[in-house]
Amino acid sequence: MWTYIVRRLLIVFPVMLGVAFMVFSAMYLIPGDAVDAMLRDTGATAEAMARLRAQMGLDQPFHVQFLRFLMVLASGDLGRSLVTGRPVADQIASQLPATIELTLAALAIAILIGVPLGVVAALRRGSWIDTSSMIVALVGVSMPNFWLGLLFILFFSLQLGWFPASGTGGLRYLVLPAVTLGFSGVAIIARITRSSLLEVINADYVRTARSKGLKPRTVVLKHAMRNAMASVMTVVGLQFGALLGGSVVVETVFGRQGLGSLTVGAIQRSDLPLVQATVMLAALAFVLVNLLVDVSYSLLDPRIRYA
Amino acid sequence: MLRRAIGKFIRHPGGMVGLGLFLALVCIAVFAPAIAPYDPLRVDPIAALTPPSAEHWMGTDTLGRDVMSRVIHGTRISLRLGVISVSIGLSLGVLIGVLAGYLGGRVDGILMRFIDMLLAFPSLILALVAVFALGPGLTNAMIAVGISAIPAFARITRGEVLSAKENLYVQSAQALGGSEVTIMVRHILPNIIAPNIVMGALMTGTAILAGAALSFLGLGAQSPTPEWGLMLSQGRGFMSLAWWLTFFPGLGIMLTVMAMNLLGDGLRDVLDPRIR
Numbered sequence: 001m002w003t004y005i006v007r008r009l010l011i012v013f014p015v016m017l018g019v020a021f022m023v024f025s026a027m028y029l030i031p032g033d034a035v036d037a038m039l040r041d042t043g044a045t046a047e048a049m050a051r052l053r054a055q056m057g058l059d060q061p062f063h064v065q066f067l068r069f070l071m072v073l074a075s076g077d078l079g080r081s082l083v084t085g086r087p088v089a090d091q092i093a094s095q096l097p098a099t100i101e102l103t104l105a106a107l108a109i110a111i112l113i114g115v116p117l118g119v120v121a122a123l124r125r126g127s128w129i130d131t132s133s134m135i136v137a138l139v140g141v142s143m144p145n146f147w148l149g150l151l152f153i154l155f156f157s158l159q160l161g162w163f164p165a166s167g168t169g170g171l172r173y174l175v176l177p178a179v180t181l182g183f184s185g186v187a188i189i190a191r192i193t194r195s196s197l198l199e200v201i202n203a204d205y206v207r208t209a210r211s212k213g214l215k216p217r218t219v220v221l222k223h224a225m226r227n228a229m230a231s232v233m234t235v236v237g238l239q240f241g242a243l244l245g246g247s248v249v250v251e252t253v254f255g256r257q258g259l260g261s262l263t264v265g266a267i268q269r270s271d272l273p274l275v276q277a278t279v280m281l282a283a284l285a286f287v288l289v290n291l292l293v294d295v296s297y298s299l300l301d302p303r304i305r306y307a
Numbered sequence: 308m309l310r311r312a313i314g315k316f317i318r319h320p321g322g323m324v325g326l327g328l329f330l331a332l333v334c335i336a337v338f339a340p341a342i343a344p345y346d347p348l349r350v351d352p353i354a355a356l357t358p359p360s361a362e363h364w365m366g367t368d369t370l371g372r373d374v375m376s377r378v379i380h381g382t383r384i385s386l387r388l389g390v391i392s393v394s395i396g397l398s399l400g401v402l403i404g405v406l407a408g409y410l411g412g413r414v415d416g417i418l419m420r421f422i423d424m425l426l427a428f429p430s431l432i433l434a435l436v437a438v439f440a441l442g443p444g445l446t447n448a449m450i451a452v453g454i455s456a457i458p459a460f461a462r463i464t465r466g467e468v469l470s471a472k473e474n475l476y477v478q479s480a481q482a483l484g485g486s487e488v489t490i491m492v493r494h495i496l497p498n499i500i501a502p503n504i505v506m507g508a509l510m511t512g513t514a515i516l517a518g519a520a521l522s523f524l525g526l527g528a529q530s531p532t533p534e535w536g537l538m539l540s541q542g543r544g545f546m547s548l549a550w551w552l553t554f555f556p557g558l559g560i561m562l563t564v565m566a567m568n569l570l571g572d573g574l575r576d577v578l579d580p581r582i583r
Contacts, residue, residue: 018424026440142565144516146523146536147557150543158547245431249520253543263432264524267439279436283427 004298008291017070019283023276024069028062030272079273081266088277091262098168099258102250103243105178110185110239115232117186118193122201123220133190140187145246149180149253166255177254181246185239192235196228203227229300237293241286315577322573328566336383343376347533356549366551368542374551377533378559384534385515385563388449392514393507395453400460401503407461408468409491419465422458430455434517438526445534448527452517456510463506464499471498501578508574512567519560535560 035053044052053059057068072079078088117137121130156176157165163176200206201224209223210216248260255261259278266274316322335342344364351371359366365375407418425433437451471477477494485494519536521527528534530541535556542552 014420015423015427018420019427022424022428023436026436029440030442138565138568139561142512142561142568144519144523144536144539144557144560144564146520147539147553147560150539150546150553150557154546154550154553241429242431245429248431248435249523252524263435264526267435268525270439275436275439279428279432282429282432286429287427 001298005295008294012287012291015287016280016284019280019287020070020073021066023280023283024066027272027276028065030270078277081271081274083266083269083271083274088273091274092259092277092281095257095259095262098256099247099251099260101174102177102181102247102256102258103240105174106182106185106243106246107236107240109178109182110189110243111236113182114186114189115193117190118232119197119220119225121190121194122197125198130194134194137187137191140184141191143184145180145184146249146253148183149177149250152176152180153254168257173254173256177250177256180253181243181250184246185243188235188239188242189232193228193232196231197224200224200227226300230297233293233296233300237290240289244282244286312577316573319573319576321569322577325566325569325571325573328562329570332382332386332563332566335379336386339380339383343373343379345373345376347372347376347380348531349373356545358549359551365555366549368538368549368552369545374538374555377538378535378555380533381535381538381556381559382563384445384528384532385519385560388445388452388518389511389515389563389567391449392452392518393456393511395450396456396510396514397460397503397507399453400457401464401499403457403461404464404466405468405491405495405499408465409472409487409495415465418461422461425455425458428455430513431517431520434521435526438521443526443529445522445528445532448518448521451521452514455517456514459506459510460503463502467499467502468495471495505571505575505578508567508571512564512571515560515567516564 035049035056035058050059057065060068076089078092080087081091084091117133121133124130153165153176156162164173167173197220201220203224206219206224209219214223247258248263250256251258251260252264259281263275263278263282265271266278316326349372351367354363354367354371355369357363357367357371363373363375365373365378367373368377403418403422407415407422428436433455434448434451437454438447441447441450472495474494477490480490480494518527519534519539522534522536523540525537525540528537530537538556539553542549542556545552
């Protein structure tokens with residue numbers, strides 16, 4: 001078991017190296033560099049800009065700059081924001097909790113509603129519960145989350161006044177953004193739970209369990225679900241990526257603090273170091289969650305460990 | 308086989324609803340200038356923020372522009388974005404998938420590591436990186452969304468190629484000395500068409516959502532383009548005064564994405580029940 005986890009963990013390094021390469025190349029391709037961004041409106045002379053460029057190593061060839069970028073990253077220094085001048089790491093640390101709170105709440109909503117909805121739909125296949133939950137699922141995957149968020153604000157904040165329309169704070173501030181972000185997850189998880197449960201529900205071992213006289217509840221929860229969970233876990237892992245992307249939009253809609261709104265702001269202001277750091281952090285989180293999913297497979301299904 | 312597939316599709320209620328909706332949207336997009344009651348860019352300050360009425364079915368925006376005309380023209384933009392982005396993702400993805408799957412070995416290793424790198428990013432974040440590198444704008448948003456769609460097509464194509472390669476007819480073509488290109492085009496490509504059609508339909512919906520999200524964030528279409536995501540972001544400041552500014556463009560996005568999802572699900576059930 002541990003060798004499996006370590007082996008999987010080791011793959012994270014080359015993948016993150018690749019991510020760093022892609023992010024660095026993307027930034028390298030942008031016309032204009034950090035010096036342009038910093039001194040654009042200051043009327044600095046071309047010589048002054050060239051001097052600063054040499055000082056920052058921006059006149060070096062691509063591979064030298066990339067290696068330097070890696071060394072700096074490895075030392076844990078994420079640089080300073082070109083706009084505020086504050087260390088990028090501080091800015092990220094101050095925004096991170098809000099985003100973690102939001103994505104975890106959304107993920108919890110997606111799983112806690114999506115899985116039971118899918119189970120009920122599968123067990124009552126063809127009934128009105130099945131049909132209506134699949135319609136909800138279709139709407140959920142088709143609805144833009146920024147629109148859903150605006151509709152929630154319109155109804156629950158502006159009309160009913162139940163929740164604040166924007167801002168960051170306690171639970172009251174979290175409800176609408178979390179439901180908005182989690183809604184498409186509910187839809188996707190319900191769909192996959194339903195279809196993977198339907199796949200195993202008629203399998204021999206489930207029939208055996210049933211004919212042994214086990215309670216239907218035990219058969220579904222202990223026997224069928226365990227096998228159906230593998231596909232559900234995959235989707236949960238992928239869904240986490242969708243939530244990270246979605247949080248960018250949802251934080252903007254609700255004017256919440258967080259990495260998402262930090263990233264959007266950084267992109268709008270061409271704040272290179274900040275964009276690099278936030279984007280790489282999102283990739284790292286996504287890669288680690290998928291690793292967690294892979295490990296959880298091997299807990300659910302011992303055959304995978306030896307493959 | 309094609310006839311049987313069509314017969315099966317006709318009996319697929321969801322697929323048919325999706326197809327109907329999709330065709331209706333295509334008609335709206337094609338004939339937008341004829342259908343739209345007003346010029347989508349015509350400013351009329353006196354009529355600003357008129358609620359839905361007989362004259363303006365979906366009301367007017369802050370500049371007095373007719374929302375319905377803008378939503379109708381927005382259909383064009385979103386469908387074009389969906390088609391162009393998916394074409395980019397599909398062509399590059401299929402190319403990578405075929406090369407990786409057919410040539411195998413080191414080429415496969417290198418290409419798939421590249422795909423793994425792309426997959427390490429949540430897809431909207433990847434699109435954000437691309438838009439940051441390319442600069443904001445509708446065309447760049449299309450390219451960015453297209454890039455984020457590459458991995459899906461590459462992976463599915465590679466898988467199909469790997470299994471197609473095992474077919475006896477491919478091995479006999481190889482034994483008979485058929486050129487690599489001939490074998491790829493005549494014997495391998497037909498196998499990967501069906502799953503890519505299904506993926507293409509489903510990804511068009513995803514691409515339209517992503518494109519609208521980029522525009523909503525101010526990184527895609529720019530004012531005064533009647534793009535749905537941009538209209539939503541411009542209307543959100545006036546929600547308590549004018550709900551119609553955010554309601555109708557959002558409905559447009561949802562119906563379009565829903566059409567593509569229904570169509571994609573239907574095609575999948577008919578053409579390729581294996582992918583989910």
